[in-house]
Amino acid sequence: MFTRKLVSVVVSVTLITTTFFATINSGSILNATLITQGPTSTSPSETEIETVEVAAGGGNATAPWTIFLPQEVRIKTGETVTWYNPTEVGEPHTISFVLDNNTMTDIVSPLGVSNTTEFTALPPGSNNEPLLIPGEDGTNTIIAVNARAFNPTIIDSQGTVNFMSPNANYTMTGDEKYINSGWILPKGLEEEYPGSGNTFAMTFEKPGTYDYLCILHPWQTGTVVVE
Numbered sequence: 693m694f695t696r697k698l699v700s701v702v703v704s705v706t707l708i709t710t711t712f713f714a715t716i717n718s719g720s721i722l723n724a725t726l727i728t729q730g731p732t733s734t735s736p737s738e739t740e741i742e743t744v745e746v747a748a749g750g751g752n753a754t755a756p757w758t759i760f761l762p763q764e765v766r767i768k769t770g771e772t773v774t775w776y777n778p779t780e781v782g783e784p785h786t787i788s789f790v791l792d793n794n795t796m797t798d799i800v801s802p803l804g805v806s807n808t809t810e811f812t813a814l815p816p817g818s819n820n821e822p823l824l825i826p827g828e829d830g831t832n833t834i835i836a837v838n839a840r841a842f843n844p845t846i847i848d849s850q851g852t853v854n855f856m857s858p859n860a861n862y863t864m865t866g867d868e869k870y871i872n873s874g875w876i877l878p879k880g881l882e883e884e885y886p887g888s889g890n891t892f893a894m895t896f897e898k899p900g901t902y903d904y905l906c907i908l909h910p911w912q913t914g915t916v917v918v919e
């Protein structure tokens with residue numbers, strides 16, 4: 693139904709113990725490779741933790757796909773889902789969890805700006821200018837790209853907005869209002885959109901059914917079931 697990949701990470705002896713028993717409980721001991729050191733050692737040891745991989749997009753220049761594959765994955769608490777973009781061309785996608793309906797968003801960001809503000813194209817002389825809509829009362833509207841759609845973004849339960857670096861690796865508590873991967877491009881093609889990434893990984897700590905979508909293609913949806 694879906695593929696699982698073993699990813700090597702360096703963890704402490706304490707975490708290995710935790711992972712070891714969690715793995716036994718999950719009944720998937722055969723999938724885990726454990727390399728442990730003596731109980732008195734404090735140096736890092738290596739173990740392998742399961743992650744589930746999901747493709748965001750796919751296809752080629754003739755027919756880029758706007759799907760998540762697999763569309764639904766089932767994991768256990770403490771497991772990680774990693775999304776990547778296998779498309780042959782630079783078609784971006786986002787992995788966006790709108791956990792509070794009020795946090796639904798768009799890539800287009802209309803912002804008020806003083807109508808005396810002057811904008812300069814960069815590099816100077818290049819063929820671009822802002823989309824500016826004349827307004828009243830000394831304010832125009834400028835249309836910008838929404839940073840909360842473009843950048844990896846978390847809005848926590850208190851409404852605080854935090855941005856993460858591209859290729860973020862986030863552990864979800866389950867009470868966030870909004871979690872967005874930022875723009876995910878095929879590896880090597882992220883330079884087309886400076887600040888974008890090519891992967892997003894999230895660890896799920898709270899059981900539940902989590903629906904997500906791509907903000908760039910809102911009909912592109914997926915589900916993570918955490919048991």
Ligand SMILES: [Cu+2]
Nearest residue numbers: 785906909912
């Ligand atoms: Cu998409």
